[in-house]
Amino acid sequence: MFRVLTFAVLLASALAAKKYNGYKVLRVTPKNDQELGKLFSLKDTVKDYVDFWKSPTTVDRPVDMLISPLHQDLVVGQINRRNLEFEVTVQDLQKDIDGERVEAVPGFSYTDYNTLDTINNWMDDLALSYPNLVEVVDVGSSYEGRTIRALKISGGTGGKPVVWYEGGIHAREWISPATIIYMTKLLVEGYVANDLDARDILDNLDVYMLPVYNVDGYEFTWTDDRMWRKTRKPLPLSSCYGVDPNRNWDYEWVASSIKCSETYPGPNAFSEIEVSSVTDHIQKLNNERGVLAFIDFHAYGEMWMTPCGYTETLPPDYAEQIDVATRSVSALQSVYDGETVYHTNLGPIATVIYEAHGSSVDWTYGELGIVHSYAVELRNTRSFIISSAYIEKSGRETYEALKVTSLHVIP
Numbered sequence: 558m559f560r561v562l563t564f565a566v567l568l569a570s571a572l573a574a575k576k577y578n579g580y581k582v583l584r585v586t587p588k589n590d591q592e593l594g595k596l597f598s599l600k601d602t603v604k605d606y607v608d609f610w611k612s613p614t615t616v617d618r619p620v621d622m623l624i625s626p627l628h629q630d631l632v633v634g635q636i637n638r639r640n641l642e643f644e645v646t647v648q649d650l651q652k653d654i655d656g657e658r659v660e661a662v663p664g665f666s667y668t669d670y671n672t673l674d675t676i677n678n679w680m681d682d683l684a685l686s687y688p689n690l691v692e693v694v695d696v697g698s699s700y701e702g703r704t705i706r707a708l709k710i711s712g713g714t715g716g717k718p719v720v721w722y723e724g725g726i727h728a729r730e731w732i733s734p735a736t737i738i739y740m741t742k743l744l745v746e747g748y749v750a751n752d753l754d755a756r757d758i759l760d761n762l763d764v765y766m767l768p769v770y771n772v773d774g775y776e777f778t779w780t781d782d783r784m785w786r787k788t789r790k791p792l793p794l795s796s797c798y799g800v801d802p803n804r805n806w807d808y809e810w811v812a813s814s815i816k817c818s819e820t821y822p823g824p825n826a827f828s829e830i831e832v833s834s835v836t837d838h839i840q841k842l843n844n845e846r847g848v849l850a851f852i853d854f855h856a857y858g859e860m861w862m863t864p865c866g867y868t869e870t871l872p873p874d875y876a877e878q879i880d881v882a883t884r885s886v887s888a889l890q891s892v893y894d895g896e897t898v899y900h901t902n903l904g905p906i907a908t909v910i911y912e913a914h915g916s917s918v919d920w921t922y923g924e925l926g927i928v929h930s931y932a933v934e935l936r937n938t939r940s941f942i943i944s945s946a947y948i949e950k951s952g953r954e955t956y957e958a959l960k961v962t963s964l965h966v967i968p
């Protein structure tokens with residue numbers, strides 16, 4: 558009976574969710590400045606009905622456009638008019654979504670994507686299983702009244718300097734929470750098994766693992782729209798919802814009037830309770846004990862990025878940042894022998910992807926002075942939809958990078 562009911566509930570929610578049948582992703586990679594210029598003009602022309610998964614930035618960096626069946630002829634016409642070549646990187650997004658979870662079973666699994674409720678239960682269970690090592694900490698709250706929770710993992714006595722690793726600030730980037738969860742497993746089990754690195758890290762640092770930052774958005778990706786990115790607050794005088802929580806941090810924040818944009822930064826910095834409450838928590842920890850490293854995990858693209866986002870000017874600590882980032886990426890890539898390629902996407906956010914104002918690492922570095930602040934785009938290189946078969950690999954390889962960064966900052 559339970560199984561039948563569960564199936565009925567799953568079916569009902571699946572039926573309610575937005576369908577992406579026939580949606581394609583087209584990729585154009587600009588080969589020179591002239592083609593790049595054409596892509597900027599293309600974006601300007603079609604931006605109202607194309608979701609730019611990757612916007613035009615620099616020569617050789619692919620531009621990915623999600624396009625509904627209704628608009629495909631029009632957009633292809635605009636691409637052809639500009640004599641640009643394109644490839645289809647996603648043939649039918651709904652097919653990918655339907656095949657995303659290899660073993661879709663109810664309940665928690667380290668190798669599957671998990672709902673918010675399931676993740677919350679897992680956090681409680683982990684704290685119960687390892688009472689001297691793991692603690693659930695409420696670190697913020699959401700517009701819809703959910704609690705944002707992190708795991709504090711700490712060996713021996715507490716009150717040590719902090720490293721803060723967070724995921725899921727953009728709701729649709731599911732590999733990010735999944736990777737944080739898998740790395741938590743490796744760290745905790747490593748400590749218990751007397752792994753020297755895990756011991757070194759947890760005996761000298763309090764590690765905060767925050768799997769789902771944008772809790773309302775993440776829930777919405779399960780119930781209504783797999784491609785949702787922003788928060789879920791209604792916007793006054795607009796039919797659109799939500800703010801990009803990674804453009805809402807109070808450092809070099811810049812206003813915008815385009816509320817329906819996927820990167821709408823909000824009416825003012827820290828307008829989103831998710832961002833203001835979690836940053837309050839980070840700031841408090843920094844004042845009390847010092848936060849020595851901060852990594853914000855995103856998807857997709859395989860990129861390991863340093864400050865700054867708001868300017869291409871290199872910050873004073875760049876030499877140290879790029880050194881640690883380079884060593885972290887080497888460790889990551891060696892796990893599966895070059896299956897993932899991060900080292901070509903290594904450097905400041907503003908150079909590697911685009912100029913972005915009000916993003917997390919600019920605040921943690923610029924406002925709090927956390928030198929080792931990084932933004933990471935995890936696997937893969939073509940879509941937000943990545944088969945759950947890759948969760949373990951993403952977790953294992955990224956854990957090696959996390960260890961390099963954590964060990965480096967131990968005082």
Ligand SMILES: [Zn+2]
Nearest residue numbers: 727730855856
């Ligand atoms: Zn993101």
